[in-house]
Amino acid sequence: MNPRQRLGLLALAFTLSAAGTVQAQTAEPLKTIRIGVATGGVGSNPVRHGGTTTALAYTDGAFEEAFRKDGVEIRWTFFKGAGPAVNEALVNRQIDFAWQGDLPAIVARANGVKTKIIAGSGVRTGLYLAVQPDSGIQKLDDLKGKRVALYKGTNLHLAAVAALAARGLKESDLKLINLDLASARTALINKDVDAAFDYVGAFDLRDKGLVKIVWSAAADNYKYTRQTHLLVTDDFAAKHPQAVQRIVTTLVKVAHRYSNEASRADLFERWGKTEYTEKVWREDFIGQPLRVRLSPLLDTFLVSRYQEAAKDAHALKLTRSVPEIHSWFDRRYLNVALKELKLEGYWPAYGADGQLSN
Secondary structure (H helix, E strand, O other): OOHHHHHHHHHHHHHHHHHOOOOOOOOOOOOEEEEEEOOOOEOOOOOEOOOOHHHHHHHHOHHHHHHHHHOOEEEEEEOOOHHHHHHHHHHOOOOOEEEEEHHHHHHHHHOOOOEEEEEEOOOOEOOEEEEOOOOOOOOHHHHOOOEEEEOOOOHHHHHHHHHHHOOOOOHHHOEEEEOOHHHHHHHHHOOOOOEEEEOOOHHHHHHOOOOEEEEEHHHHOHHHOEOEEEEEEHHHHHHOHHHHHHHHHHHHHHHHHHHOHHHHHHHHHHHOOOOOOHHHHHHHOOOOOHHHHOOOOOOHHHHHHHHHHHHHHHHOOOOOOOOOOHHHEOOHHHHHHHHHOOOOOOOOOEOOOOOEOO
């Protein structure tokens, strides 16, 4: 049974269970908020991870502080199995909120898992192509027939496919090998693959002279960057709308605090204690204002990326159907937060073409 079939069965069980349960008109007092994160991070007690406003909220204890007076526990779970593992937790009702990327969330939606995307958290995130120094590969067009590592089923997958398609290349034109990021880097060093689509961890290998980086999504077009979000289950939102609002408002406050360019040094210092060094994060953000990368907006650009990702996922047979996307984005909480905090217009909005729209 493949992951898609397994998730489908889990989602069916979730739906039947929900249909067979009479929901109470008044929700029980909220005692715990469970948040799933689609990365294992590094270390333990605490786990450390970086790159997004959700990571900053975790590091700062922002949600804990927001709910402290009510005695509500914030319980974080980090999933080494990334997005697919988060999906199983959603189906099994083990978490209420989730931070994950576009593709796994789309797979879940296509299988009937009921959620709402309530904020962007890690938008226009970098994607890079690392190659063996002597491979002769200078650009994406040179990948035809080459052995290329790609972590399938993650948001790297669809971003890479979109960038290749713009060059007239299909997955079948390459010898794609499904490897997680750590395994892909090892394979590249050992010359088991010619190239690998990667994240900022590739910079370390480059600095050691082990690889060359020949392409950057952000330098090409934002359409090929990776998108992540914060979502909530429909069930939790129906029972605890005020808690959802508080979570979103708190996340917007965190995003505002670190979107200030005066906070850039503090931001990278914090992230430098996570999976990657401070130097790596600084380079990943070169030429990009913090307001661009730390934006919580659910703008036209973000919705269009998910719409295209849903079509691509179906074309790649990762889903049985193309799920409806537009109503998945619930801006109510974000709009309230932006108005309350007087931050309307603070973050730049982008159009479907990846160009600035305001």
